[in-house]
Amino acid sequence: MFGRLKERLKKSLISSSRIHLRQEPAANIPELIALLDRFLDGPMRYELEWDDFISWRNDVPAVEQVRLRIAELESLAFSKQVEDRELFRTTLIDERNRLAALLSIPLRS
16 A cells, blocks of 8 residues: 555656656666757657756766766757857757767767
Protein backbone atom coordinates (compact mmCIF):
# COMPACT_ATOMS: atom_id res chain seq x y z
CA MET A 1 0.00 0.00 0.00
CA PHE A 2 2.79 2.44 0.90
CA GLY A 3 4.43 1.80 -2.49
CA ARG A 4 1.28 2.81 -4.40
CA LEU A 5 0.85 5.92 -2.29
CA LYS A 6 4.49 6.85 -2.85
CA GLU A 7 4.11 6.45 -6.63
CA ARG A 8 0.92 8.55 -6.69
CA LEU A 9 2.63 11.29 -4.69
CA LYS A 10 5.67 11.20 -6.99
CA LYS A 11 3.46 11.47 -10.10
CA SER A 12 1.53 14.39 -8.65
CA LEU A 13 4.74 16.23 -7.73
CA ILE A 14 6.23 15.69 -11.19
CA SER A 15 3.14 17.09 -12.89
CA SER A 16 2.52 19.86 -10.35
CA SER A 17 2.62 23.42 -11.64
CA ARG A 18 3.96 24.59 -8.26
CA ILE A 19 6.54 21.97 -7.37
CA HIS A 20 9.04 20.43 -9.74
CA LEU A 21 10.98 17.25 -9.10
CA ARG A 22 14.10 17.41 -11.20
CA GLN A 23 14.43 14.61 -13.71
CA GLU A 24 17.56 13.33 -15.46
CA PRO A 25 17.00 14.26 -19.12
CA ALA A 26 20.33 12.91 -20.49
CA ALA A 27 21.86 9.82 -18.93
CA ASN A 28 24.15 9.10 -21.88
CA ILE A 29 25.35 10.61 -25.17
CA PRO A 30 22.51 9.26 -27.38
CA GLU A 31 19.98 10.72 -24.92
CA LEU A 32 21.89 14.00 -24.96
CA ILE A 33 21.74 14.11 -28.77
CA ALA A 34 17.98 13.50 -28.60
CA LEU A 35 17.65 16.25 -25.98
CA LEU A 36 19.52 18.73 -28.18
CA ASP A 37 17.27 17.80 -31.10
CA ARG A 38 14.16 18.35 -28.97
CA PHE A 39 15.48 21.71 -27.79
CA LEU A 40 16.20 22.77 -31.37
CA ASP A 41 13.00 21.43 -32.93
CA GLY A 42 10.57 20.90 -30.08
CA PRO A 43 8.63 19.71 -28.37
CA MET A 44 10.42 19.00 -25.13
CA ARG A 45 9.20 15.98 -23.14
CA TYR A 46 8.19 18.25 -20.24
CA GLU A 47 8.22 21.98 -19.57
CA LEU A 48 11.44 22.14 -17.54
CA GLU A 49 13.44 19.50 -19.39
CA TRP A 50 16.02 21.95 -20.76
CA ASP A 51 16.36 23.65 -17.38
CA ASP A 52 16.90 20.28 -15.71
CA PHE A 53 19.72 19.59 -18.15
CA ILE A 54 21.45 22.96 -18.19
CA SER A 55 21.07 23.90 -14.50
CA TRP A 56 22.09 20.71 -12.75
CA ARG A 57 25.37 18.83 -12.70
CA ASN A 58 25.26 15.55 -14.62
CA ASP A 59 26.92 12.47 -13.14
CA VAL A 60 28.03 11.22 -16.56
CA PRO A 61 31.40 12.91 -17.25
CA ALA A 62 30.98 13.11 -21.05
CA VAL A 63 27.50 14.63 -20.72
CA GLU A 64 28.71 17.00 -18.01
CA GLN A 65 31.51 18.32 -20.24
CA VAL A 66 28.99 19.14 -22.97
CA ARG A 67 26.57 20.66 -20.46
CA LEU A 68 29.27 22.99 -19.16
CA ARG A 69 30.24 24.13 -22.67
CA ILE A 70 26.61 24.83 -23.58
CA ALA A 71 25.88 26.53 -20.25
CA GLU A 72 28.61 29.08 -20.92
CA LEU A 73 26.71 30.27 -24.00
CA GLU A 74 23.11 29.75 -22.89
CA SER A 75 22.48 33.47 -22.37
CA LEU A 76 22.76 33.83 -26.16
CA ALA A 77 19.61 31.72 -26.53
CA PHE A 78 17.57 34.39 -24.76
CA SER A 79 19.24 37.44 -26.28
CA LYS A 80 17.19 40.08 -28.04
CA GLN A 81 19.77 40.00 -30.83
CA VAL A 82 18.89 37.58 -33.64
CA GLU A 83 22.60 37.05 -34.31
CA ASP A 84 23.18 35.86 -30.74
CA ARG A 85 20.30 33.40 -30.90
CA GLU A 86 21.54 32.09 -34.24
CA LEU A 87 25.06 31.68 -32.85
CA PHE A 88 23.65 29.63 -29.98
CA ARG A 89 21.63 27.48 -32.39
CA THR A 90 24.67 26.92 -34.61
CA THR A 91 26.79 26.04 -31.58
CA LEU A 92 24.21 23.49 -30.41
CA ILE A 93 24.05 21.92 -33.87
CA ASP A 94 27.85 21.76 -34.08
CA GLU A 95 28.06 20.14 -30.64
CA ARG A 96 25.25 17.73 -31.51
CA ASN A 97 26.90 16.78 -34.81
CA ARG A 98 30.29 16.26 -33.14
CA LEU A 99 28.71 13.77 -30.75
CA ALA A 100 26.58 12.16 -33.45
CA ALA A 101 29.65 11.56 -35.65
CA LEU A 102 31.28 9.59 -32.84
CA LEU A 103 28.26 7.26 -32.69
CA SER A 104 27.48 7.10 -36.43
CA ILE A 105 24.19 8.94 -35.87
CA PRO A 106 23.06 11.00 -38.88
CA LEU A 107 24.24 14.62 -38.83
CA ARG A 108 21.93 17.58 -39.25
CA SER A 109 22.45 20.88 -40.99
